[in-house]
Amino acid sequence: MPDVATLNDAKEMLDAALELTGIRFDRLAIDLTGTMGEDGETPLEIECVLGTRQEGSQFGARFEFQVTAPQWSAVIGVVTEYTAAQDFELSEQAPADFASKVAIMAAFPYIREALANLTMRVTGAAALLPIIRQGELTFRSKP
Numbered sequence: 001m002p003d004v005a006t007l008n009d010a011k012e013m014l015d016a017a018l019e020l021t022g023i024r025f026d027r028l029a030i031d032l033t034g035t036m037g038e039d040g041e042t043p044l045e046i047e048c049v050l051g052t053r054q055e056g057s058q059f060g061a062r063f064e065f066q067v068t069a070p071q072w073s074a075v076i077g078v079v080t081e082y083t084a085a086q087d088f089e090l091s092e093q094a095p096a097d098f099a100s101k102v103a104i105m106a107a108f109p110y111i112r113e114a115l116a117n118l119t120m121r122v123t124g125a126a127a128l129l130p131i132i133r134q135g136e137l138t139f140r141s142k143p
Contacts, residue, residue, distance in 0.1 A: 027077030
């Protein structure tokens with residue numbers, strides 16, 4: 001059986017030629033929770049949960065954003081899929097590092113647009129997530 005490389009962080013994963021092969025939504029939902037108020041800026045509470053999987057030469061990161069405003073609550077799940085030329089294994093911290101530095105940057109524009117579309121269609125006003133810069137949103141490996 002050939003040796004399989006163990007990748008320790010985002011840089012090693014990129015050096016292994018891990019390429020984005022797909023982005024898809026697996027959850028889009030919005031619920032009205034109160035009466036619609038006046039137009040203006042809506043304060044948003046934002047939570048993001050990361051899930052990852054790795055098998056052979058494939059890696060996937062799933063981001064579930066739960067966004068809450070006084071009048072509504074939305075859930076948006078986006079999955080990013082990556083493939084390398086060869087099989088690999090990941091260290092314990094590698095999935096969270098890659099998700100924090102690479103995968104979230106690929107998924108975030110989709111999440112942002114989906115939230116704007118959902119809220120525009122349901123409430124009549126688009127809610128915009130703030131722009132994030134690389135490193136502002138970090139995930140940790142589960143203990």
